[in-house]
Amino acid sequence: MSLNILLAEDDLELRLTLEEALTLEGMQVCACDSAESALDAAEQEGFDVAILDLVMPGLSGVEAIANLRRLQPGMGVIITTAFATVDTAVDAMKKGADEFLAKPFNLTALATTVRRVNAERQPQPKLADETADKVFSALSNPIRRQALLQLVRHRQLRFMDLCRLVGVEDHTKFNFHMRQLKQSGLIQQNVNKVYFLTTEGQQMCHFLLQEEVD
Amino acid sequence: MSLNILLAEDDLELRLTLEEALTLEGMQVCACDSAESALDAAEQEGFDVAILDLVMPGLSGVEAIANLRRLQPGMGVIITTAFATVDTAVDAMKKGADEFLAKPFNLTALATTVRRVNAERQPQPKLADETADKVFSALSNPIRRQALLQLVRHRQLRFMDLCRLVGVEDHTKFNFHMRQLKQSGLIQQNVNKVYFLTTEGQQMCHFLLQEEVD
DNA sequence: TATTTTTGATAAGGCAACTTCACAGCCTGG
DNA sequence: CCAGGCTGTGAAGTTGCCTTATCAAAAATA
Known part of the structure; x- marks a missing residue:
């Protein structure tokens, strides 16, 4: 599967280098020279992971995170910087970054990081x-x-x-099935032995039925 | 389970008779003397079935149907009338009634009809x-x-x-499982034998995963 | 107090699901 | 053209699910 990468890096030479390296790793790259351009692109197209330089003219990479997440909540975000400090790293992670990379970094390692970040953001x-x-x-x-x-x-x-509503004549047969349902966690019995759906059972039944929408 | 019935009948004597008969059948009845009162009640409380006289001062029973369905889409509707004609019956059914009863009707039969209408409106x-x-x-x-x-x-x-992604070493074992999935209708193969999810498979997987909400 | 109903458990057998093994045709690459 | 990989099927054995039969304790009702 080809990952779709959104890259925001104002340094032209580095931007071209990163774009080429990621393309060679089989990824689709949309390279931008500013966070503003990256946000414009994210309005047009879906991306798996964004790689954002921390310091750029205009919006910083960190400042762009909230907007990107609003546009595409499932997108992974990697912040890169030449001047890493603990404060900038913590701030970026607090603001929603999935990873924080200090320049210079190994290009193959970058690709591995991108794939890991993407995998971690996959729905579980x-x-x-x-x-x-x-x-x-x-x-x-x-x-x-x-x-x-x-x-x-x-x-x-x-x-x-x-048992009678379901129409099963042999109550010991039905008892076997009710025990299966209890073990699955979909139903429970109260102190008077009355059966009812658990929260998970209700969700499952909600899914099973085609209920009218309001 | 006790059904919750919304009754709109302007004739006092008949209203009391119906209310009593349905209560004896174990139903909870909210009796109103007009369609307007019935709509007010439906704004306050959920009902399973509405029994509406066709002809009443103010809104007729049929005219009330659209409003009731807007308030509570799952509610069943039975229209009753003393002067049934084909035209009025067809019109009522077109406007969304589930049943059309000509007066006089058997009270036990009414209760049976109420239960049937309710059952038919249950989510399937x-x-x-x-x-x-x-x-x-x-x-x-x-x-x-x-x-x-x-x-x-x-x-x-x-x-x-x-097969390799899933981590199964014996491809003939995996083949058996893929055939099960095909028979269940969750996946398909295109002409190049490439597997993909069917629409139903996508819906099921959407349900299986806890995806982020926008 | 006795009977009936409700609720529950276990064992054994039948049947189906799954795994393993053997085999083979088709397609791709060298 | 040949070797390797891909895709697929069927048979047999193993494992697990479900049904049936038997039994019993607790609770409710008459």
Whole structure:
């Protein structure tokens, strides 16, 4: 996959060098000479990662971060500088930078950093793998799905009432499925043994149903 | 579950009779003597079904439907009338009524109709049962989930590239899982055998990931 | 107090999912 | 043209899910 990189660097020679190096690494690069130009470009096109010089005429790289994040929240940001101090590094990270690189830096290392920053900004799975196994395994059975949908309608139900609504004749069979649903974390029982949907169960059911929008 | 009923009937005696009969059927009834009162009530409280007389002083029952649906899109609507004609029935159904009842009607039958109308307006599962079986069964396996997430990131991938990204050593094992995913309808191959997510696959992955909100 | 209903557990067998192994055709690159 | 890589299928064995049968304790009702 070809990463789309937004580069803001006012030094012409360095800008050309960076652009060429990243292109050789298989990335698409949009090179700008100012933060303002970079913001204009970000309004036109989606980017995976932005590489911003800290000090530039006009807006600094750090000042541009908030605007970039407003335009494209998923974009990674790397701040580069020739005069790194602890204060400038901390300030950049506080302002939302994902990485802070002091010049000069190794070009291959830069490409590696870009890929890492991009990977870290990728959306993460909502569910841990073990939980996902249980949740989707629970949902792969029609009896269990039907039980969940009845709990959407009735909010709280006792075991045998739910068993009859779902239409299962053998309550020990139904009990097996209810235990699967409990282990998956989608439902719970209160102290009176009444079943109800957990928060996660409600979210899952919300997704399962095509509900009318207001 | 106790249904919440909004009743609009200008005839006092009939209104009291209906209210009592529905209450005896275990329903919560908010009785109004006009459509305007009913709309006021609907602004204050959620209802499952509205029973509206066709002809009333002020707004008619049919005229109230659009306003009620704007306030509460999921509400069922039953129009009642003493002077039913084909024209008035068609007009009411066109304007969004779920049922049209000519007076006099059997009170027990009314309660049954109310329950049926409510059930029909319940949100329906997005997926047919057979499809849901396949989709959730496909998602219950970690290898298959990982394959989908890689397709989110890379958009299109060839078989062996995807196999290596997911980290499966035996390509015939991986092939089995890819066939499961194809049968579930979450992925497809183009003419060059490159895998990509279907529309349904994209929706499912969108749900699986906790993506940043704008 | 006795009976019925509700809720729950375990074991065993059948069936399906998954893994492993063997094999093969097609495509690409040298 | 040949070798290597890619893509794919089927059979057999292993593992796990689901159903059925049996049993039982607790709670509710008459």
